[in-house]
Amino acid sequence: MSTTIDVDDDSPAHPGEHHDHGPSDGTYFKVFWVLVAITALEVSTYFWDVWFGESSWNLAVPLLLILMVVKFVLIASVFMHLRFDSKLLTRIFYFGLGLACIVYVAALSVMNIWTDNGNPWFNDPPPAVTPTTVVEGGAGG
Amino acid sequence: MTDVALEPIEDVEFPDDVHATSTGISNPKLAMWTYLASDCLLFGGLISTYLLYRNRPGNIPGLSGSPLRASELFNIPFTSMTSFVLLMSSLTMVLAVNSMIRGDKERTRLWLVSTAILGAMFLGGQVYEFTEFVREGLGFTSNVSASAFYTLTGFHGAHVAVGVIMLLSAAVYSMRRQLNAEAVEVLGLYWHFVDIVWVVIFAIVYLIP
Numbered sequence: 001m002s003t004t005i006d007v008d009d010d011s012p013a014h015p016g017e018h019h020d021h022g023p024s025d026g027t028y029f030k031v032f033w034v035l036v037a038i039t040a041l042e043v044s045t046y047f048w049d050v051w052f053g054e055s056s057w058n059l060a061v062p063l064l065l066i067l068m069v070v071k072f073v074l075i076a077s078v079f080m081h082l083r084f085d086s087k088l089l090t091r092i093f094y095f096g097l098g099l100a101c102i103v104y105v106a107a108l109s110v111m112n113i114w115t116d117n118g119n120p121w122f123n124d125p126p127p128a129v130t131p132t133t134v135v136e137g138g139a140g141g
Numbered sequence: 142m143t144d145v146a147l148e149p150i151e152d153v154e155f156p157d158d159v160h161a162t163s164t165g166i167s168n169p170k171l172a173m174w175t176y177l178a179s180d181c182l183l184f185g186g187l188i189s190t191y192l193l194y195r196n197r198p199g200n201i202p203g204l205s206g207s208p209l210r211a212s213e214l215f216n217i218p219f220t221s222m223t224s225f226v227l228l229m230s231s232l233t234m235v236l237a238v239n240s241m242i243r244g245d246k247e248r249t250r251l252w253l254v255s256t257a258i259l260g261a262m263f264l265g266g267q268v269y270e271f272t273e274f275v276r277e278g279l280g281f282t283s284n285v286s287a288s289a290f291y292t293l294t295g296f297h298g299a300h301v302a303v304g305v306i307m308l309l310s311a312a313v314y315s316m317r318r319q320l321n322a323e324a325v326e327v328l329g330l331y332w333h334f335v336d337i338v339w340v341v342i343f344a345i346v347y348l349i350p
Contacts, residue, residue, distance in 0.1 A: 025239055032232040039228065043221045046348055061349055068344035072337050079235050080333045081326070086166050089174045096178025100185035108189055 022081055031078045038067050173327045177334045184338050187296055188345060191289040195346075207283035211290040214274050215347055223266035224343050227301075230259035231336045234329045241325040249325065250312050256332065257308035260301050267298045290346070297342060300335050307331070 023031075045064055048056040077083040082090045108114075162168060195212060237252030271291070274280075281291045307328055314320060 022235075022239065022242070025236060028232060028235045028239070032228070035228055036225065039221070039224060042344060042348055043217065046217045057350070064344050064348055068340060071340045075231065075333055075337045075340065079231055079336075080330055086164070088164060088166060089170070092171075092174050093178050093181075096175075096181045100181040103182070104185045104189040108192060111193060113193060 022084055023078060027078070031074060035071055035074060038071050042067050167323060169327050170323065170330075173330050177330065180334065180338075184293075184296070184341070187289075187293040188341065191293045191346060194285045194289040197284070197286050207278060207287070209277065209279045209283065210286050211274065211279060212350070214277055214279060216270070216273070217347060219266070220270070220343065220347055223263050223270075224339065226259050226266070227263045227336055227339050230256045230263070231333055233259060234332045238322075238326050238329045241320065241322045246315060246320070249320070250315050253308050253312040253315070253325075257305045257312070260305040260308065260332075264298060264301055264305070267294065267301075293342065293346065297335070297338055300338070304328075304332050304335055 042064060045060040048060050076093070082093065162171075164171065195210065233252045233255040237249050237256060240248035240252055271294075274287075279287050281288055311320060311325065311328055
């Protein structure tokens with residue numbers, strides 16, 4: 001009886017034996033400068049309300065999220081070699097990341113983080129403290 | 142009957158002392174990726190907690206606390222510089238991995254030490270930032286917003302500190318013995334992960350109001 005194990009075609013034949021499958025130094029430098037440019041664009045959004053008015057935040061927030069994802073994927077794919085390594089590693093990492101996103105988006109949604117519902121315990125600014133009057137000999141006294 | 146000369150088992154050489162695995166991926170690399178996947182959940186929890194509490198400084202009935210928020214004290218130009226330093230450390234790390242693949246030990250050591258220095262600079266920036274915040278009156282227990290902020294960035298800083306120690310250890314080890322190319326790559330995976338976590342923290346915590 002023989003057992004067949006499926007192995008990704010792009011897996012190294014001999015684990016531990018390092019194969020020269022990664023990008024060159026020049027490619028790394030190019031990716032680095034792209035990352036620097038994206039970071040500069042991200043930082044510039046901090047000053048957009050001064051330059052373009054507060055309404056610019058409607059554009060800045062989605063842009064920041066997109067740029068963050070682009071940087072994340074670039075570093076994971078090129079610097080961490082996910083693009084050149086076994087697909088199994090990509091699946092493992094993005095499974096963990098996806099699970100984290102689902103769990104915490106669900107948890108934050110349950111706690112009404114997306115809406116301004118007046119819940120003083122989560123997300124929204126707390127209500128102002130108002131002095132209360134204690135009536136002596138009130139109900140139940 | 143013919144005599145069969147059996148080769149002694151100790152003469153069989155495995156590449157880099159690593160045994161074959163059913164997945165075709167070495168165990169240290171697989172273990173590191175699994176650890177990084179689980180670390181996503183840790184940082185996801187910390188980031189979510191901060192998002193939940195960031196608008197909740199003091200003045201809650203029944204709770205004493207400073208009305209100050211960490212976001213009011215952010216120094217974005219300074220944090221941008223430290224982010225750039227961490228990004229640069231990712232570049233020096235991949236250069237170390239490539240040097241190791243080429244078998245250039247001297248350069249590998251140089252890039253490993255450079256990465257460690259850049260990581261230490263980032264940590265110095267974080268210590269400076271924390272010191273400034275405390276000087277402004279925002280300590281770890283000032284309010285829940287501050288606690289969530291310090292816990293999140295503190296955990297990230299602890300990861301960077303561990304990375305710096307591992308980088309320096311690898312550099313020292315390489316002076317005495319032969320460093321495995323894959324060990325440097327696995328170390329690099331950890332270091333890049335620390336960088337991508339900061340990419341998320343920088344955007345969500347610092348830049349999005």
